[in-house]
Amino acid sequence: MDLNENMSILNLEVDSDEIKEGKQITCNYQLLQETKHIKFSSKQVKKERKLLLAFSQKFLPLDIPTSIIDEKLQKNGLPQLNCRNVLIDNRNLQLKFQTETLWNHIEAQNVFIEDMFVMPNKKYILVQFQTNVDAQKFKYDLFTDGSDFHEFTRIELSVFISDKLFSLIVKLFQPEIDRLIERFNKNAYPDRLDIRENFITVEEERRLLSFSEQLFSTYSDQYVSHLKNRESVHYGHVFDYTLNTISDQTNVSIIDNNIPEECNFLLKRFVDLIPELPDQLTINRYRSNMQDHIPPHVDTHSMCTEWIISVSLGSDVVMQFTKPRFDDGKDENEYTTKMVLLRNRSMLLMCDEARYRWCHAIQQTGFDIRPFDWSAINQTRAHRNRLSLSPRDLRYSFTFRKVRPPGYQCKCSYPESCDSQTISLYKKNDLSKEIDVDKAIQLEKEFVHQTYDQIAEHFSATRYGQWPSVTQFMNSLPTGSLILDIGCGNGKYLSVRGESNCNYVIGTDCSRNLLNICMDRGFETFQDNCLNIGTTVREGIFDAAICIAVIHHLATEERRLDALRSIVRLIRIGGRALIYVWAFEQKRDGLASKYLKSANSSTTIEKDESKETLSIHKNRTEFKKQDLFVPWKKSGTKMVENQTKLRFYHVFRENELENLIRKLSDSVKLEQIYYDQGNWCAIIQKC
Ligand SMILES: O=C(O)CCC(=O)C(=O)O
Ligand SMILES: [Fe+2]
Structure with a gap:
């Protein structure tokens, strides 16, 4: 028999019904006839969910040369395994099937499955077979080179685990699975979200798919928006996804003024659903191999009427809806994230609350995690919630809107996400009085992230x-320092590897789109909020950190202090950090900063300043307040005011950064504090 190169011959057992510090895992390396006992460390127990990761890193015998395995196999034949559970490691996403299809394929080979368990947010699948013989057949017959099944997929890493460990893993993850599945519960969907499955027939889908494929393959760049995350074409008006609004300022053109006649049959079906017919269509193309996606957004309120329709073609996809925490202050995970399965051939209608209040997004992943569909396997099993991994295919969506006249003021009841009302809402806050934490989070989310x-x-x-x-x-x-760039943006410092070129810089940022730019440049990054980093990477491991122009985006002093605490936790004792924040004082020693000097009247936005409000700063002028919005304007385009993007800043006064650092107690030494081109800067060292 032929073994895949990385095939492990490992059998994991636990000696307990619980995973506790000091409890033991026994690893039988069957072919090597070796046994190792490994005790759970307190760290593994503390972070139970990391346990499986620990298994795969620690226990998979990747270091055993294949030649030894071959030799043992020839001498001893197949090991007699007393296990019916196989853990499939799908971290490289070799599996090309949705979990239900995998189940059906396996059973079609007369190998019988008792249970299948997809772990939440992990790329592992546990398969429990009905007997040991089934498990062995699965592993040694179905997945060897040359077998029919092997043509479909490649599973290179898999591990046998005992029944006890299987049930422990189920116990460990089931609560999280239940929570995830609850997010798919249709009864708790956002108000006024409507989904109609089978809205179009298979034949109609086929026709629209070939129409779309032709559009994208024949039209030149003049008509196709090549977005970072996907491609789109437009009819009636161009939809600019950088601003989430209709725009005639982009460098792509509409294909036609009218919606194409291929959609006439759809418009007829819309008549009963919406008060007026659409005059704008965007066709989005999501390529699965590029992990195409759409970041969380609310389609700008004032630009189209109170409904949006989207028809899905080609592939199922999960759409995520999030309601800002701002609304009710409840735990975001429990109350404000909903997952909606958009099957191909379905129609999604978002009105009122679903349209105006909730953000919608399609996540960047090759696989969606969704509830297991029991109807797809013609069997029923023990009653508990299960997940399914579902690989995406090429998907097109047709989004229809009815455009409002320019200058329209939206009067919806959701001012916190309304472009016509937002600014006046924040004007009510004077941040010189501290705002509460929910408001701060919301402000940062909307006006920073x-x-x-x-x-x-x-x-x-x-x-x-x-x-x-x-x-x-x-x-x-x-030389050799490990450096973390907190708020790395587009990664402009990630290439600074020291004189010897031996330093290693990792970046982190909140903005997925900025991180994508880093990724394109080949830098190593991960997504995180500067306040949480210690929960993603190990604390105390960095020799140094830089945090340039980040902390001034936090809305309360406590949060700015928390960010400093987080930086200190991340660096080792003796490690150093450099922090830059924007200064209130833009003139020093009679000299204006570069920021003031580059004043250019054509880039400014005039806005009334009022003493009691959070105001919009006039670019390239001196600051009048510490808490304010700074407009971001795309130069070269004539933007109207409500299309300008605002960023929240708290600009630091002289001594403020120093005073904040002093609050960090004796664990930090302030090495240097200085002023550099309109910024207050500090170098600190962890004692
Ligand atoms: O692809 C989809 O279904 C949604 C597209 C969307 O949200 C949009 O075009 O604004
Ligand atoms: Fe949208």
Whole structure:
């Protein structure tokens, strides 16, 4: 028999019904006839969910040379395994089937499954077979080179596990699975969200698919928006996804003024659903191999009427709806995220609350996790919630809207997400009095995270110059330093690897779109909020950190202090960090900063300033307040006011950064504090 190169011959057993510190896992390396006992460390127990990761990293015998395995196999034949459970490691996403299809394929080979368990947010699948013999057949017959089944998929890493471990893993993850599945519960969908499955027939889908394929293959770049995350074409008006609104300022053109006649049959079906017919259509093309997606957004309120329709073609996809926490202050995970399965040939209608209040998104992944569909396997099993992994195919969506006249003021009841009402809402807050934490989170989400995601490309194109004193700090670090760039943006400092080129820089940022730019440049990054980083990476491991122009985006002093605490936790004792924040004082020693000097009247936005409000700063002028919105304007386009993107800033006064650092207690030494081109800067060292 032939073995795949990485096939493990490992059998894992636990000696307990619980996973506790000091409890043991026994690893039988069957072919090697070796047994190892490994005790759970307190760390593994603390982070139970990381346990399986620990299994795969620690226990998979990848280090055993294939030649040894072959030799043992020839001598001893197949090991007699006393196990019916197989853990499939699908981290490389080799599996090309949806879980239900995998089940059916396996059973079609007369190998019988008792249960299948997809772990939440993990790329592992546990399969429980009815007997040991079934498990062995699965592993040694179905997945060897040359077998029919092997043509469909490649599972290179899999591990046998005991019944006890199987049930422990189920116990460990079931609560999380229940929570995930609850998000798919139709009874709790956003109000006024309507889904009609089988809205079009298979034949109608086929016709629209070939129409779409032709559009994207024949039309030139004049008509196709090549977005970072997908491609789109437009009829009636262009929809600009960087601003989520209708725009005639983009560099793509509409294909035609009218919706194409291929859609006439759809318009007829819309008549009963919506008060007026659409005059705008965007066709989005999501390529599965590119992990195409759409970031969370609310389609701008004032630009189209109170409904939006989207018809799905080609592939199922899960759409995520999030309601800002702002509304009710309840735990976001429990109450405000909903998952909606959009099957191909279905229609999605978003009105009122679903349209105006909830963000919708399609996540960046090759696989969707969704509830297991028992009707697809003609069998029933023990009653508990199960998940299914579902690979995506090429998907097209047809989004229809009815455009409003320019200057229309939306009067919806959701001012916090309304472009016509938002600014007046925040005007009620004077942040010199601290706002509560929910408001702060919402303010940062809307006016920092979302804004950076929306302006990412243009922001990146204007952010290439490194500040010399930042590079100087990075170059002053010892050879081999591991450096974390917190709020790395487009990664302009991630290439600074020290004089010897031996330093290693990792970046983190909130903005997925900025991180995508880093990824394209080949940098290593992960997505995180500067307040949470310690929960993603191990604390105390970095020799240094830089945090340039980040902390001034946090809305309360407590949160700014928390960000400093988080930086300190991440670096090792003796490690150093450089922090830059924007200064209120834009003139020092009689000299204006570069920011003031580059004043250009054509880029400014005039706005009334009122003493008691959170105001919009006039670009390239001195600051009048510490808490304000700074407009981001795409130069070269004539933007009307409500299309301008705003970023929230708290600009620091002299001594403010220093005072904040002093609150960190004795664990930190303030090495240097200085002023650099309109910024207050500090170098600190962890004692
Ligand atoms: O692809 C979809 O179904 C949704 C598209 C969307 O949200 C949009 O075009 O604004
Ligand atoms: Fe949308």
